[in-house]
Amino acid sequence: MYKNLAAALAAACFFSPVFSQTVPGKVGAPAEPVKAGFVYVSPITEAGWTRQHDEGRKAVEAALGSQVKTTFVENVAEGADAERVIRDLAATGHHIIFTPSFGYMEPTLKVAQDFPHVKFESITGYKTAPNVAAANARYYEGRYLAGIAAGRMTKTGVGGxxxxxxxxxxxxxxxxxxxxxxxxxxxxxxxxxxxxxxxxPPKERDAAMALFNQNVDVIAFHTGSTAVMAAAQERGKMAVAYHSDMRRTGPDAQIVAVTHQWGAYYTQRVRAVKQGTWKTATVWGGVREGMIRVGDFGPRVPAAVQKEVLAAQKAIGEGRLQPFRAGKTPVRDNEGREVITPGQALSDTQILQMNWLVEGVQGKVTR
Known part of the structure; x- marks a missing residue:
């Protein structure tokens, strides 16, 4: 996740389509099992950002078996603590280290300079080096699909x-x-x-409750816990799960989940280390690449709505639907400025530099 606006805007110009190759790093296939390390910014909870990355780690183990040995360190603060943990993993024989938090980017790059034969994967970072790759997902594709479900399910017409x-x-x-x-x-x-x-979690819950008191009957969130889903369950409202399926937390509240799937990517990168073919890269994948998936519908969602959402997901995967494309009329921001001209779509660079809120959003970019 990005931690501050300035860094995120700086990141915008560096992402390129999924699996585009850049400068090759030094290769050398280890004869022993690949030691893969993972550093997590929060505890591993039953759902959320860190849970999805740990599921990716488990997928690597399932796919590669005895060819890999994984380790992880959870709840590592960004900054000096992250550098210490990453350095320790590099110094203890790990061949590849995954660091899935934006605030881990600079510590990863710093450690990588001292361990040129170790491969590093900066997840949500944007800077690369001969032995550092960067990867992120097109979360917004799943958000659009969840919006379709929310738009069909809302009774008040007010989302949160x-x-x-x-x-x-x-x-x-x-x-x-x-x-x-x-x-x-x-x-x-x-x-x-x-x-x-x-x-x-307490702050997330309080925000959700405040929104429910403002006529919101369906809510989405970009935070790291299940607190918003739990609040929706408590209040009898509807919610869109993020990062993970959260039906255990909100069996009645969840209408759909937007999940990111790291298993295939992590497996591919560890396998490349094993085969001696790992290269640095900049990756930005979405529905088409299997990195973003919408599903896990709740029991209250009619079959027709599920079918509509899944059809739209297929259209995004096939390139027939782009969330940030205007139809016959322009897309405007919530201050009335035209941000997408009729018949046009935003480029990746424009999407990655986004600094406005669309018409229909009640809120401001700065507070």
């Missing part, structure tokens, strides 16, 4: 969004969710609450 920081990745999600809602429910609005934190 609990958001961490007003940075491009989060703005993409809010805007895509709103565009998805309004594609099937043109008068729908989305109310946003900013938290200035990624993981704070």
């Amino acid at each position: 969004y609990v958001a961490g920081f007003p940075i491009p990745e989060v703005l993409q999600g809010i805007n895509a969710f709103t565009l998805g809602m309004r594609s099937v429910n043109p008068q729908a609005v989305v109310k946003v609450v900013w938290l200035d934190v990624w993981f704070d």
